[in-house]
Amino acid sequence: MTTLLQSFRKNRALWVTLLVLCITFLMAVRGLVDPIAEGGERYKNVVITILRGLSTGSIIFLVASGFSIIFGLMNVLNMAHGALFMIGAYVGWTMAVRPDTVVDAFTPLVLLSAGFTLLPFLDWSLQKLNLPKVAGGLLPWVGLILAIVVLGFAFPKYPITSWDVGSYEISPTNYAFAASQGQLVAPEPEGFAGISPLVGLGSIILGGILAAISMAGFAANRRRSGAGTGSTKESLPWKSFLIFIGLVFLGWIVYFFNTPISTFLLNIDTTWLFILAVLVAVATGVLLGALIEATLVRPLYETHLYVLMLTLGVSSIIIEVVRAIWGAPEFTMPRPSIFDGTGEGCPAESLGALIEHKCSTIQVLGGRVRTYNEIFIPILGIVVLITVWILLQRTRLGMIVRAGVQDSDMVKALGINVQRIFTIVFALGVGLATLGGVIGAPSTGLTTTLGDSLLINLLVALAIGGLTSYPGAAAGALIVGLLQQFIIKYGQIGIHIPFMDEPFKPTPPLVPAMTVLLMVVILLVMPNGLFGRKE
Amino acid sequence: MDNKALLHVNNIHTFIGQFHILEGVSIHVPKGKIVAILGRNGAGKTTTLKSILGLTPPSQGSILFDGQELQGQRSFEIAALGIGYVPEHRAIFRDLNVSENLKIAERKKGDLARKEAFIFDLFPDLKRLIQLQGDHLSGGQQQMLAIARALVPDNKLLLIDEPTEGLAPVLIEQMMAAIRQLSAETTILLVEQNFIVASQLAEDYVIIEEGQSVKAGKMADLVKDPATIRRYLEAA
Numbered sequence A: 001m002t003t004l005l006q007s008f009r010k011n012r013a014l015w016v017t018l019l020v021l022c023i024t025f026l027m028a029v030r031g032l033v034d035p036i037a038e039g040g041e042r043y044k045n046v047v048i049t050i051l052r053g054l055s056t057g058s059i060i061f062l063v064a065s066g067f068s069i070i071f072g073l074m075n076v077l078n079m080a081h082g083a084l085f086m087i088g089a090y091v092g093w094t095m096a097v098r099p100d101t102v103v104d105a106f107t108p109l110v111l112l113s114a115g116f117t118l119l120p121f122l123d124w125s126l127q128k129l130n131l132p133k134v135a136g137g138l139l140p141w142v143g144l145i146l147a148i149v150v151l152g153f154a155f156p157k158y159p160i161t162s163w164d165v166g167s168y169e170i171s172p173t174n175y176a177f178a179a180s181q182g183q184l185v186a187p188e189p190e191g192f193a194g195i196s197p198l199v200g201l202g203s204i205i206l207g208g209i210l211a212a213i214s215m216a217g218f219a220a221n222r223r224r225s226g227a228g229t230g231s232t233k234e235s236l237p238w239k240s241f242l243i244f245i246g247l248v249f250l251g252w253i254v255y256f257f258n259t260p261i262s263t264f265l266l267n268i269d270t271t272w273l274f275i276l277a278v279l280v281a282v283a284t285g286v287l288l289g290a291l292i293e294a295t296l297v298r299p300l301y302e303t304h305l306y307v308l309m310l311t312l313g314v315s316s317i318i319i320e321v322v323r324a325i326w327g328a329p330e331f332t333m334p335r336p337s338i339f340d341g342t343g344e345g346c347p348a349e350s351l352g353a354l355i356e357h358k359c360s361t362i363q364v365l366g367g368r369v370r371t372y373n374e375i376f377i378p379i380l381g382i383v384v385l386i387t388v389w390i391l392l393q394r395t396r397l398g399m400i401v402r403a404g405v406q407d408s409d410m411v412k413a414l415g416i417n418v419q420r421i422f423t424i425v426f427a428l429g430v431g432l433a434t435l436g437g438v439i440g441a442p443s444t445g446l447t448t449t450l451g452d453s454l455l456i457n458l459l460v461a462l463a464i465g466g467l468t469s470y471p472g473a474a475a476g477a478l479i480v481g482l483l484q485q486f487i488i489k490y491g492q493i494g495i496h497i498p499f500m501d502e503p504f505k506p507t508p509p510l511v512p513a514m515t516v517l518l519m520v521v522i523l524l525v526m527p528n529g530l531f532g533r534k535e
Numbered sequence B: 001m002d003n004k005a006l007l008h009v010n011n012i013h014t015f016i017g018q019f020h021i022l023e024g025v026s027i028h029v030p031k032g033k034i035v036a037i038l039g040r041n042g043a044g045k046t047t048t049l050k051s052i053l054g055l056t057p058p059s060q061g062s063i064l065f066d067g068q069e070l071q072g073q074r075s076f077e078i079a080a081l082g083i084g085y086v087p088e089h090r091a092i093f094r095d096l097n098v099s100e101n102l103k104i105a106e107r108k109k110g111d112l113a114r115k116e117a118f119i120f121d122l123f124p125d126l127k128r129l130i131q132l133q134g135d136h137l138s139g140g141q142q143q144m145l146a147i148a149r150a151l152v153p154d155n156k157l158l159l160i161d162e163p164t165e166g167l168a169p170v171l172i173e174q175m176m177a178a179i180r181q182l183s184a185e186t187t188i189l190l191v192e193q194n195f196i197v198a199s200q201l202a203e204d205y206v207i208i209e210e211g212q213s214v215k216a217g218k219m220a221d222l223v224k225d226p227a228t229i230r231r232y233l234e235a236a
């Protein structure tokens, strides 16, 4: 009891703010209680709105948590996080709707990245060779130009069955519909345009190696100009060869069995496709994150403003790439079949019936709750919340992250390669963002502005919760999610204000405005957010 | 130079931003001894330790540790060669508890388990506090933890920056006893503003003034030389 009192004295502003938020919440809840309905049905709107708030909050949380850990650990405000969220949605959509395209694209991407797995070996040999200054300076540029030439030759000829928004048979919308009906048909496979497959695939491997040589060369020059020579004592990195050979092998296997694999994927249940879509989206995010960190962010760590501008640039590049590949129209993503039943026994009357008939909706207090949006997403949000929490609290990686957030120099001085931790955390953070993207896609649909609105929501959520606090990210996301859904609900039923004849109906544009307003109010009372630490 | 030196800092220059902070610092640390770095506030003592660790990498000069050149290596590689750092103001991780603050310093699995008995023998208080968050420790407890953290892996050299700063006299005594006990097994490069403490602990000294090492020698000689003490160490 005394400790409770002490903590109240210490954090008076926090407790008062939380109290005000609770009272506001209870008032908002009371306004939604239907006085005319009977029994439990009075609370129909309350339950549905809270579930929707949890759902919106969960998606914001998935993205915000990674953003906040990255910022805490390396002081990088990754403005590309929203765009990467969107990438997760689009890549996941492609896997769910056009798995054959993912299979097509798999081979060249794997073969290309195989070259980069040779980096440790290339680093090692460049150190052994110790090229003269001029040759060392030229090498990365020559490698880069050759890589562009070779890849520019091979890639356009590579057969990836494409889609076209303009033509009905191969439009993505049409595929999405067919997918949700379980009637996807693989399009005719294409072949290399005018060159033998051996030359085509070989060129892509070669291009990857050349690009890797260029990267190793740039890194060597950076080291030479004083940023640390590294140690030369290590022996030949054999492992990188094994990985290289393994990847090349994998790429060729998938190339030769392209058609059977595609046909198989097009015919499996949408639930399996959805699980694959999640895996592919997360893997894409992790790899993209590692790539962005290693090539773009790392050289600029010391200059935070440049990193900010850089990630903004990356964000707009990503949006343009998405427009170029997927086109501008809005897509919908089919829900996995276990959350999509509509036939007999649906909407489900009970939890048992829900599981038995795989209903897309469940009857709660006289209202319909959507299984995927309002049950599955919040549960997943909570699962991720707990998983990441355990990762932070119980693993060595988490321990280093928590220490590094405070003082990364001291972590280095303990003999820990913080640089590597940065890459891992950046990769995982982006992985969480793409997870959010693919999970949210069936509920929000896909547009190229998906990332922008999410970025604003996550910034507001983190400002409310405290920029680098993990519980803060969860609280902020929850508050933003609930606030938005309550305003939307009140937009439908209206608020009765005394002395006004007509109930006041907040319009949709008020949603972002109110969110930002709440942030401003909270920041005025608590400049570091609810759970932020005073520095 | 004699080859018993564990650490040999040779005329290093360090810039922080565009400020030329170290303008020629040389230090010689023989194996098994305690060497004290002395000097007024802002002389560059802390920067010297950070330069050895590569946290503020020197732009010129050389640093030989156990026969290896440290210049140009990255901080974590330098530390992993066997250098423990006890920084100014302790730098305890406040979101980690005492046990985690020790655990994080492991370089091999089992480091802590191996050293635990020795560490708790040296600082019995820590054992009692093992579950406490870093930011709930008192200044003295943080200092003990900071030293204990540097003892978890096998280190050949400890860099200790102002271990008695802000401590009560009783604690200073305790800290001195601990450092003396440590010096039986490791070499220590110690920054210490309190001359009485430094003179009782160290065998050799280096004086740094305005970023340069201006004088070095045996502590026993310095104690008998009030003119030098007045010239370099007392408040100007």
Ligand SMILES: Nc1ncnc2c1ncn2[C@@H]1O[C@H](COP(=O)(O)OP(=O)(O)OP(=O)(O)O)[C@@H](O)[C@H]1O
Pocket: B016, B017, B019, B021, B039, B040, B041, B042, B043, B044, B045, B046, B047, B048, B088, B193
């Ligand atoms: N990040 C920095 N930017 C600019 N100047 C710095 C920075 N860090 C240290 N200095 C300057 O470098 C000089 C040496 O600092 P240093 O901390 O090494 O001194 P010190 O001898 O350890 O002093 P003290 O006894 O107060 O700890 C001081 O003049 C200080 O102002």
Ligand SMILES: [Mg+2]
Pocket: B045, B046, B047, B088, B161
């Ligand atoms: Mg100092």
